[in-house]
Amino acid sequence: MREAVKISIILVLILISACKKQTENSKIPVIVQTETNQEEKYFFDCKTELINGIEFEACIKRPGTFTIKSSKGKVVYSNDNNPFDFEFSDFNGDGYSDIRMNYVSNTPGLQELLLFDIKSNEFKKVKTFNKYPNSKRIKDSDFYYSYHGSGCADNDWGSELFKIEGTQITELGKIQGLGCLENDTNGIYIYKVIGSEKELIKYIKREQGYWKEKWDFIEKYWTENKTKFE
Structure with missing residues (x-):
């Protein structure tokens, strides 16, 4: 009788131990191995535009490249200097969309310009355009x-x-506005640029301080006098 009780106790202990192990094992998370597509780690900002009968797709891939492809899959432009944004617009007034790329900089309005070449159906980067922030075309x-x-x-300002x-x-001309210090140098200096040289052709005195009318002055002066600088 004592032997039977002893065997029963041993069986109960074995069952309790087995249940405990099963419970502990059920808490262990199951890890499923899956393949990760590396391209999914990149953020794409893409825009499309129909130009000269061809659809072009331009994309910013971060980190990576700025790329323009034609509808046939041909890469017509690529660089590694990613802009934070870009836009299709006709910058030079020839009737075909160009691309202006915007960059983060201490100088507001810093851009790169890609002009569309209708002969090759590709985009060509304008050299040193980033030295001319906030650029605008004078109408007509x-x-x-x-x-x-x-x-x-x-x-x-300049x-x-x-x-x-x-x-x-x-570069044909330059306007330099000085209004920071209270002295006799304050004013607007207008130069004609010939190669690496510049010639002062006009000086306009003005008071110290911020001059809110400068935007209208710049547009009006260049529009009315542009041909004098050729």
């Missing part, structure tokens, strides 16, 4: 002008008049 002309602050809470020939920029 092949002249452009820029604007940039030059310090002192934008009391000092603007350049230029033309684009192919992928090259030719």
Whole structure:
């Protein structure tokens, strides 16, 4: 009788131990191995545009490249300097969309310009365009002008008049506005640029401080006087 009780107790202990192990094992998470597509780690910002009868797709891949492909899958432009944003627009007024790429910088309005070439159906980067922030085309002309602050809470500033020939920029004129310090140098200096040289052709006195009318002044002056700088 005592032997039977002893055997029963041993069996109960074995069952309790087995249940405990099963419970502990059920808490262990099951890890499923899956293959990860490396491309999914990238963020894509893509836009499409129909130009000259061809659909182009431009994409920012972060981190990676800025790439433009035609509808046939051909890469027509690529670089490793990713902009934070870009836009399709006709910058030079030839009726075909170009691309302006916007970059994060201490200089607001810093951009790169890609002009569409209708002969090759590709995009060509305009050299040194990033030296001319906030550039605009003067209406009904092949002249452009820029604007940039030059310090002192934008009391000092500058603007350049230029033309684009192919992928090259030719600077023709420069306006320098000084209004930071209270002295006799305050004013607007207008220069004609010839190669690496510049010639002062006009000086306009103004008071110290921020000059809110400068935007209208710059646009009006370049529009009315652009041909004098060729």
